Amino acid sequence: MSAEPICGADIVIKALVDQGVDVVFGYPGGAVLPIYDSLFKQNALRHILVRQEGGAVHAAEGYARSTGKVGVVLVTSGPGATNAVTGLTDALMDSVPIVCLTGQVPTHLIGNDAFQEADTTGITRPCTKHNYLVKDVADLARIMHEAFYVARSGRPGPVVVDLPKDILFALGRYTGPETGRHKSYRPQTQADPARIDEAVALIAAAKRPLFYGGGGLINSGPEACARFTELVRLVDAPCTLTLMGLGALPASDPHFLGMVGMHGMYESNMAMHGCDLLIAVGSRFDDRVTGRLNAFSPTSKKIHIDIDPSSLNKNVRIDVPLLGDCGEVLGALLSAWRKEPRPEASPGGRSHAAGGAARNAWWRQIDAWRARDCLRYDRGRSDLIKPQYALERLYALTRERDPYITTEVGQHQMWAAQFFRFDKPYHWMTSGGLGTMGYGLPAAMGVQIAHPDALVIDVAGEASILMNIQEMSTIAQYRLPVKVFILNNQYMGMVRQWQELLHGGRYSESYTAALPDFVKLADAFGAVGRQVSRPDELDEAIREMIDTPSAFILDVAVDQTENCFPMIPSGAAHNEMLLGPEDKAESPVSEEGMVLV
Amino acid sequence: MADPVANIERHTIAVLVDNEPGVLARVIGLFSGRGYNIESLTVAEVDRVNSLSRITVVTSGTPMIIVQIKAQLSRLVPVHKVHDLSDEGPFVEREMALIKVAGRGEARIESLRLADIFRARVVDATTESFVFEMTGASDKLNAFIALMDPLGLVEVSRTGTVAIARGPGRF
Numbered sequence: 081m082s083a084e085p086i087c088g089a090d091i092v093i094k095a096l097v098d099q100g101v102d103v104v105f106g107y108p109g110g111a112v113l114p115i116y117d118s119l120f121k122q123n124a125l126r127h128i129l130v131r132q133e134g135g136a137v138h139a140a141e142g143y144a145r146s147t148g149k150v151g152v153v154l155v156t157s158g159p160g161a162t163n164a165v166t167g168l169t170d171a172l173m174d175s176v177p178i179v180c181l182t183g184q185v186p187t188h189l190i191g192n193d194a195f196q197e198a199d200t201t202g203i204t205r206p207c208t209k210h211n212y213l214v215k216d217v218a219d220l221a222r223i224m225h226e227a228f229y230v231a232r233s234g235r236p237g238p239v240v241v242d243l244p245k246d247i248l249f250a251l252g253r254y255t256g257p258e259t260g261r262h263k264s265y266r267p268q269t270q271a272d273p274a275r276i277d278e279a280v281a282l283i284a285a286a287k288r289p290l291f292y293g294g295g296g297l298i299n300s301g302p303e304a305c306a307r308f309t310e311l312v313r314l315v316d317a318p319c320t321l322t323l324m325g326l327g328a329l330p331a332s333d334p335h336f337l338g339m340v341g342m343h344g345m346y347e348s349n350m351a352m353h354g355c356d357l358l359i360a361v362g363s364r365f366d367d368r369v370t371g372r373l374n375a376f377s378p379t380s381k382k383i384h385i386d387i388d389p390s391s392l393n394k395n396v397r398i399d400v401p402l403l404g405d406c407g408e409v410l411g412a413l414l415s416a417w418r419k420e421p422r423p424e425a426s427p428g429g430r431s432h433a434a435g436g437a438a439r440n441a442w443w444r445q446i447d448a449w450r451a452r453d454c455l456r457y458d459r460g461r462s463d464l465i466k467p468q469y470a471l472e473r474l475y476a477l478t479r480e481r482d483p484y485i486t487t488e489v490g491q492h493q494m495w496a497a498q499f500f501r502f503d504k505p506y507h508w509m510t511s512g513g514l515g516t517m518g519y520g521l522p523a524a525m526g527v528q529i530a531h532p533d534a535l536v537i538d539v540a541g542e543a544s545i546l547m548n549i550q551e552m553s554t555i556a557q558y559r560l561p562v563k564v565f566i567l568n569n570q571y572m573g574m575v576r577q578w579q580e581l582l583h584g585g586r587y588s589e590s591y592t593a594a595l596p597d598f599v600k601l602a603d604a605f606g607a608v609g610r611q612v613s614r615p616d617e618l619d620e621a622i623r624e625m626i627d628t629p630s631a632f633i634l635d636v637a638v639d640q641t642e643n644c645f646p647m648i649p650s651g652a653a654h655n656e657m658l659l660g661p662e663d664k665a666e667s668p669v670s671e672e673g674m675v676l677v
Numbered sequence: 678m679a680d681p682v683a684n685i686e687r688h689t690i691a692v693l694v695d696n697e698p699g700v701l702a703r704v705i706g707l708f709s710g711r712g713y714n715i716e717s718l719t720v721a722e723v724d725r726v727n728s729l730s731r732i733t734v735v736t737s738g739t740p741m742i743i744v745q746i747k748a749q750l751s752r753l754v755p756v757h758k759v760h761d762l763s764d765e766g767p768f769v770e771r772e773m774a775l776i777k778v779a780g781r782g783e784a785r786i787e788s789l790r791l792a793d794i795f796r797a798r799v800v801d802a803t804t805e806s807f808v809f810e811m812t813g814a815s816d817k818l819n820a821f822i823a824l825m826d827p828l829g830l831v832e833v834s835r836t837g838t839v840a841i842a843r844g845p846g847r848f
Contacts, residue, residue: 201699202699202702205699205702205703205706206706206710209754210754210755211699213698213699215698230754234752235752262754263695264695264755264757265754265755388748388752389748389751389752390745390748390749390752392748393741393744393745393748394745394748397741
């Protein structure tokens, strides 16, 4: 405990520093001026001035997801806080640890409809993991530390601390991080040992097992991902990952089948449909993954490892729920698995010795599904760039540099998930749960701040990129070499695709008639821009982009009519996937499917 | 999910929470935001030293929804404990109501007679009205209120259900 009382704003800064924070993404305003004054007088914390508060939260998300640390946001009251709401909801859906400090009008004006007043704790209650309104400077230090504890414990999420201006001026005593352990919030991290044995017995007995890993693995950390990979290899079972889980198992591992779900790989979805044991790890049986629930993985028993009790048995009935941290539970599973002598799987490869003949038959079935080559697309025309081709080339030309990829939301996002192959966690940042257009550019900014020398690419669509384009100005200010790779088809591609498949080709408002010239736009923001429309120019353009030391926008004009396949139509089951346009005629979109999102 | 009307169960759930600003809004927001039913909800501080409040919520849903409700409640940061009294053995449920009945003559006498049978207490009387206080299971309150309806029922104020497990065990 420090002896001298200091002002609330200094307590805030001191708490941030003691929590190991080095960067804050923010935007000043009347109610947070005292904190900006304290920031001015110190050097431990770096402040990144965004251009809109929504950008600050996505930047903090990118920072958090690429480092495993808590992202920190500082915004003012009223509109500052309301602009942050989309980012907070995004972080809640994707379990990203964020601490968002919001200014508030002085306590005596709260409820008075004061200038720039909003009921921030009321507005953010359903879109945060927890929130606080600080009403006494004596509570401030504890609440600051508690906010970090809550944000990163259990299932991570965003926490808002609302700071009335008089509290920031008031004198109080600082207390250290040890005071921030919440008095009762203790998420369970270790699973019940009896359940572990049950799970191991099921895995050992399975003929057609499948691992299904999700974003929880990434949140649990690289160690959890390593244990997951080890278990998958020991059991010698195929493994699929969710959109949020990409990188948890190296994509180069022969056990990896690719992404699962609505635009996942044919082999992943068919395996999910046909397995007799599904081992879900840090994944949440989201509707994009399961398709029609009553036809979901009908013949399997299910093991589910998750730290959030409300994820267990939420959509799908689980036979063996394992409540706990992925890393801890996987560790326990690994030691239990090793207690018995098992047939050896060849390291890193597939011997198929584990599990015998039935397992061999399962792998043969999987190889047959793989042979369908579900990502193939029509390469017929040589004068048009296919979006898939653009991403194939981007991946091929950048993979050596171990890039960090962020995306916006839509077709380009799904293609990026399909064509990029991630061998490590923390390299793939996308808005999965909320599906926030405009996420990718500010997220890339946050990633670049955390990894100044890395190659950071925002794979974007021309519609999404305009949603937070103002952050190009932030990128200019801090000289961040962020690359923006726009797949420009002049349509909101995914909207157009659904209109084609479900609404008789009536392309209502999905065409953007007056797009900016992205080359001039790049120039206006001090970046380099280039437009490319011919396949034979693409490689050279990509090389120019990654070799340019500054920020770069590459505007790739792609085939406007291309649709994203494979696809499980809404309301359909995994074994009713559409593999390409030729499947469209018999599109099994049911009436129930129509009303789903 | 499959058959939404089938096997709907009614559960009485007790929740021990930090008595801090916004905690009730958090619980109510959880129910409205996720489309769960609230049939009754009561809250009051029960432990002044540790600043804990107890919320009793009566809800209904399929067994899977009930499990979800409990899991969602227990992951709220200020929630200490969640107990499904309906699942955890016998428990006592009580509610209190204040019931105002106005009338003269035979109807007035009849309301007083029924109040006596139901063991309701008169807590206010004028020459043309009574206020009855009645404590009991919610069904008993419903029955009494239905009887008062034709006898000049004016208004009703109810507390909602509070509940506690039978036996020596503690929460």
